[in-house]
Amino acid sequence: MELLASYNEQSLIRHEIGDARFCLIVDEARDESRREQMAFVIRFVDRSGFIRERFLDIVHVKDTIAATLKEEISFVLSHHNLDVQNIRVKDMMVPVICVESGMLQLALIAAAREISDVHTFFQNLIFVINIVSASCKRNDELRAFQAATIEHLVDIGEIETGKGVNQVGSLQRPGDSRWSLHFKSICSLIKMYGATCLVLENIALDGSTYSQRGDAAFSFKLLMSFDFAFFLHIMKNVIGITDVLCQTLQQKSQDILNAMHLVTSTKTLIQKLRDDGWETLLEEVTSFCKHQDIEVPDIDAYFSSVGLSRRKTKSVTVEHHYRVDIFTAIIDQQLQELNNRFNEQAIELLKLSTALDPRNSYKLFNIEDICLLVDKFYPEDFSDQKKIHLRFQLQHYELDVDSVYLNSSCFDNNY
Structure with missing residues (x-):
């Protein structure tokens, strides 16, 4: 009966729209079974000249990459006999992103995780933070270690004192669908890296079960690796640049002209990072590793491909691996996603639309x-x-x- 009512409601909505121009409001969320769902609301002017918004449909999507989302939007429009030419903004992805930044954040996350090493890094990041934040006792221990670290750095003059600075804080868990939460998670771990290592060492030695001790030992080994430290910093820089745009698009009151300027500046900064940022990033990571007593590999040595596919027989240096296979690849994925969603034609369209x-x-x-x-x-x-x-x-x-x-x-x- 509910399905019949839903079908009748959709038919009435379709009749109400007629041949009018319309725009789509699209949002994404996960249901209780963690399946990605995409909801559609249609906005149009009815025959009496009033602006209407109607809930049109909700569909399951297998992933949140741009091609899949565009395909599902086309399917829903076709299913309801709605002509894509009647969308007032013809590039379908543009109105979606301008109304809801969630899609953009999901797309950037998905684009980054297309690189398997990045996906592994985020899985490890979640694993580490969950272990350290698993109980109030561990959180208290983490805060105590961090407070002691801050006090020591103040004593030796490495950091300054003042109102509002050197707050202890806590580790932030990354979210499945929010780029900003990933950024906060990475920044919090960088800030509390030493204290986190000390907590993991204690759990590895004194954990009440073998699984606790084993998980903590594995996590500590991750944190003491150059690989993990490198990903932590490259993702901090990439997400830091794109997060400003995501935060702006998330605001309820949209200044489209300002948002389009941010799109342009975001692309420029990402490209600048790609062209000129390698040496600075390498220096930043190397300095961090030395401060945390993490061994820094010889960048001119051959990279060990243990655990990788045997088909990858080409010998490359450590620098080539991190610079080309990781650094450049991550940035190119982000640029491609931004260019797909905000091409020059779409940006011009939205800038001109601000005249209205x-x-x-x-x-x-x-x-x-x-x-x-x-x-x-x-x-x-x-x-x-x-x-x-x-x-x-x-x-x-x-x-x-x-x-x-x-x-x-x-x-x-x-x-």
């Missing part, structure tokens, strides 16, 4: 931008004659808007 933003008394209203928007992105919706009329209509509209807001301002002041 009614906020701040239509401060961004621009006739030339609106006419260019029509010419470049909606040529089939306007005949040549309508384009000529549009420019004059916009001139009238501009004067009317100025007059309305001027009168409104005078009224408010008199009141």
Whole structure:
């Protein structure tokens, strides 16, 4: 009966939309069985001229990469006999990302984890933090070690004192679908690295069960490896750059123009990291490892490929492995995902669309931008004659808007 009602509701929604233009609001979440679900809300203007939002559908997705999401969106539209040409923003991925940053964060996480070593790193990161944060006793021990570490560094003059600085804090667990939580998790572990190692050493020696001792010993070995330290820092830098964009897109009140500028600056910073960031990163990791008594390999030596596929017979140096196979590969994956979702055409479309933003008394209203928007992105919706009329209509509209807001301002002041 519920399925029948749902089908009837969807039919009514489809009838209500008719041939109207519409936009999609798409969000992702996991159900209790941890299956990825994508929900669709459709926004349109009904026959009476009122803006409506209707819950349209919810579907299971096998993963959250861009190609899969776009395929599922196309399927849902086709299933409900909705024409993709009626989406007001024709690149389907653009409205999705502008409305909900969750998809972008999921895509960046998925893109990074396409590299198997990155996936392994995040699994190990979660494993380590779960062990250290498994009980109140371990958390208290971690905080005590961190407080002692801070006190020692202050005594020897390596860090400064002051209000609000050198707070102890705690380790943050990364989330499955939030880039920002991964960033906080990595930063917290870097800050409390020494204290974390001490807690793991204690558990490895004094744990109440063999599994606790074994897990702690394995985790301590991970933290004392150059490989883990390298991934910790490269992911901190990459996520740190992209997280600003993700946080901005997550805000309820969107400034699209500012968001598009952030897209451009994010791409620029990621590219700059790729072109010029290797030496700085290597120096940062090497300094960190020496401070934590982690052995630093000879970057000119041949990289040992123990545990890798036997088909990989090419001999490479340690530097080549970390620089090409890891550093460059991670950054290229992020750039590719950002370029797929925010290509130059999509960015221009959204920048031009800000000319229609009614906020701040239509401060961004621009006739030339609106006419260019029509010419470049909606040529089939306007005949040549309508384009000529549009420019004059916009001139009238501009004067009317100025007059309305001027009168409104005078009224408010008199009141």
